[in-house]
Amino acid sequence: MRALRLTDNGPVLDTDYPTPHPESGEALIRVDLAGICATDLQLLAGYKGGYRGVVGHEFVGTVVAAPNHADWIGQRVAGELNIGCGECHLCRRGLDKHCRQRQSLGIIRRDGAFADFLTLPIANLHPLPHHLPDEHAVFVEPLAAALQLLEQCHVHQGQRVYVLGDGRLGLLVAQVLARTGCHLTALGRTPAKLGILAMRNIPTARTDDQEQMTQLLAHPADLVVEVTGSPDGFDLARRLVRPGGVLALKSTFANPLPAFDISSLVVDEITLVGSRCGPFAPAIRLLAEGAVVVDPLIHARFGLDNGIAALDYAARRGVLKVLIEP
Amino acid sequence: MRALRLTDNGPVLDTDYPTPHPESGEALIRVDLAGICATDLQLLAGYKGGYRGVVGHEFVGTVVAAPNHADWIGQRVAGELNIGCGECHLCRRGLDKHCRQRQSLGIIRRDGAFADFLTLPIANLHPLPHHLPDEHAVFVEPLAAALQLLEQCHVHQGQRVYVLGDGRLGLLVAQVLARTGCHLTALGRTPAKLGILAMRNIPTARTDDQEQMTQLLAHPADLVVEVTGSPDGFDLARRLVRPGGVLALKSTFANPLPAFDISSLVVDEITLVGSRCGPFAPAIRLLAEGAVVVDPLIHARFGLDNGIAALDYAARRGVLKVLIEP
Numbered sequence: 203m204r205a206l207r208l209t210d211n212g213p214v215l216d217t218d219y220p221t222p223h224p225e226s227g228e229a230l231i232r233v234d235l236a237g238i239c240a241t242d243l244q245l246l247a248g249y250k251g252g253y254r255g256v257v258g259h260e261f262v263g264t265v266v267a268a269p270n271h272a273d274w275i276g277q278r279v280a281g282e283l284n285i286g287c288g289e290c291h292l293c294r295r296g297l298d299k300h301c302r303q304r305q306s307l308g309i310i311r312r313d314g315a316f317a318d319f320l321t322l323p324i325a326n327l328h329p330l331p332h333h334l335p336d337e338h339a340v341f342v343e344p345l346a347a348a349l350q351l352l353e354q355c356h357v358h359q360g361q362r363v364y365v366l367g368d369g370r371l372g373l374l375v376a377q378v379l380a381r382t383g384c385h386l387t388a389l390g391r392t393p394a395k396l397g398i399l400a401m402r403n404i405p406t407a408r409t410d411d412q413e414q415m416t417q418l419l420a421h422p423a424d425l426v427v428e429v430t431g432s433p434d435g436f437d438l439a440r441r442l443v444r445p446g447g448v449l450a451l452k453s454t455f456a457n458p459l460p461a462f463d464i465s466s467l468v469v470d471e472i473t474l475v476g477s478r479c480g481p482f483a484p485a486i487r488l489l490a491e492g493a494v495v496v497d498p499l500i501h502a503r504f505g506l507d508n509g510i511a512a513l514d515y516a517a518r519r520g521v522l523k524v525l526i527e528p
Numbered sequence: 529m530r531a532l533r534l535t536d537n538g539p540v541l542d543t544d545y546p547t548p549h550p551e552s553g554e555a556l557i558r559v560d561l562a563g564i565c566a567t568d569l570q571l572l573a574g575y576k577g578g579y580r581g582v583v584g585h586e587f588v589g590t591v592v593a594a595p596n597h598a599d600w601i602g603q604r605v606a607g608e609l610n611i612g613c614g615e616c617h618l619c620r621r622g623l624d625k626h627c628r629q630r631q632s633l634g635i636i637r638r639d640g641a642f643a644d645f646l647t648l649p650i651a652n653l654h655p656l657p658h659h660l661p662d663e664h665a666v667f668v669e670p671l672a673a674a675l676q677l678l679e680q681c682h683v684h685q686g687q688r689v690y691v692l693g694d695g696r697l698g699l700l701v702a703q704v705l706a707r708t709g710c711h712l713t714a715l716g717r718t719p720a721k722l723g724i725l726a727m728r729n730i731p732t733a734r735t736d737d738q739e740q741m742t743q744l745l746a747h748p749a750d751l752v753v754e755v756t757g758s759p760d761g762f763d764l765a766r767r768l769v770r771p772g773g774v775l776a777l778k779s780t781f782a783n784p785l786p787a788f789d790i791s792s793l794v795v796d797e798i799t800l801v802g803s804r805c806g807p808f809a810p811a812i813r814l815l816a817e818g819a820v821v822v823d824p825l826i827h828a829r830f831g832l833d834n835g836i837a838a839l840d841y842a843a844r845r846g847v848l849k850v851l852i853e854p
Contacts, residue, residue: 291747292770292771297770297771297772300770300771300772300796300797354797354799421617436790444618444623444626445618445623445626446623446626451790451793451794452794453794454791454794454795455790455791458787458788458789458790458791459787459788459790460787461784461785461786461787461788462784462785462787462788462790463784463785464762464777464781464784464785464788464802465780465781465784466802467777467800467802468777468778468779468780468802468803468804469780469802469804470626470802471626471680471801471802471803471804472802473680473799473800473801473802474793474799474800474801474802475797475799475800476790476792476793476794476795476796476797476798476799476800477794477797478794478795478797
């Protein structure tokens, strides 16, 4: 099969990569559509310097084989990426996404979705409603990550909330938070991206607009969500949160932040919440309801044969979601 | 009056410092007993490099004058240290302890407790039960700081909890957490200090005992409370918390921590909780009930005339609470 692999020499498109073989309890899935995520680009840029294999973890697919689970064959699915060992103290308490021996689709020791086929355990699969198009369903995984915030923080309508970052994930986070009825402002640098939110009646502000920033800094928020993944973004987010407030981190940082004054978190009683993968079921529901808009986030669509070009394009400044179609 | 002042040349004992004058709404309080806190020692060591004035914020005293509040005269009190402006957005939502214009007794622009007298707003005062001796009541403020953890984190009996640090505050934090019924282990370096907790049936472990530490690291906790205030302590605390767990910080760090991998908080979904001053009422109640033991924490008692020696002694390694009696 075709597969976009990360090698010691960078990404390579193989045309005769071995089609994976589903073990018992797993499904062989034909990838119908996949999305490029910032994590993929970080992996390519040497993030964690270790992963070698097929990249990609956001996908929609169709089950084509499932030993002992024939009823799944033909089912269109989204799939959770983490596969725990099932036996450690973390897996046994339902924290398999944090299992120290885990595989993660396209990230840790498990071939991913930029290929004709992939395998995943049946337990990782979520059937998709028929009327949910592939172009929306491919956002299930990043939308679930955005929704994870609501699993970790009690966001409510009395709160002032700032989302910092107008990238792929930031635009989903802002839409998810807007639904809580909180007093939300989305901050970013790109009028076109902020415009997607403004059309949804979400107030926005430009981080390069001194006047707007002065006003926001004078009214620090109860909750700030950092989705830029840049040290500057972290610094600004820290200044935008009120004493006793919550600073949620949705992005990893490619490099460790410079020396950081942790004492200020103590003095100001800030709570810092690290947040990663989230629940698929509500993400599927929201997309099926059309409650979260994703069409304007799709900036390009490439065939798998042009996968390398797709990765290059996705890495360009200002580009939102790029899809790969096998 | 006598007052132990921090000057450009270090601490100085004045014998003719002007007795403060209570404004309307304030009380003039005779200090009966005061306690030396790590914050005092950090101020002396140049912490925040700014405070000049009378040091000390842990005290028991008696109201000797109170314009328009004569009913308070003769009342024995503990006093909260923060005085907000009363008008900013933080004060108006009850966050006066975080007011950006606040005074803090003996810490920010407000003469403190290592003196014959101090003044505080009546609103900051808490009457003390008659049967609560001064030697216990002087622990109200640090015990309130320990209790603040329970205001910020839901600690319950299903949780594994580690308290890291067997100093003044750590020993109070461990006792407070033990009351929740959680599965607690207190970690420290000093057998004599850990022994105070062991006598209260609180399990303890030595951080310099390789075997014990290996075992604890293999069973990371749901909640770790960092009370060492050292970079090594922070690093160990981080390693002791499970993915998805909470790392509470009760200590300020004299220097910024070295470059810190914030991404690991995101990947492991760690919540970091900065925690400072806490509620006086439950602290008074617990001390009055004898539910928290403080006698073994008192290592020395000095007259105010020997206040400089008291500060020197309190700064020695291994010394717990040092009291100053005017």
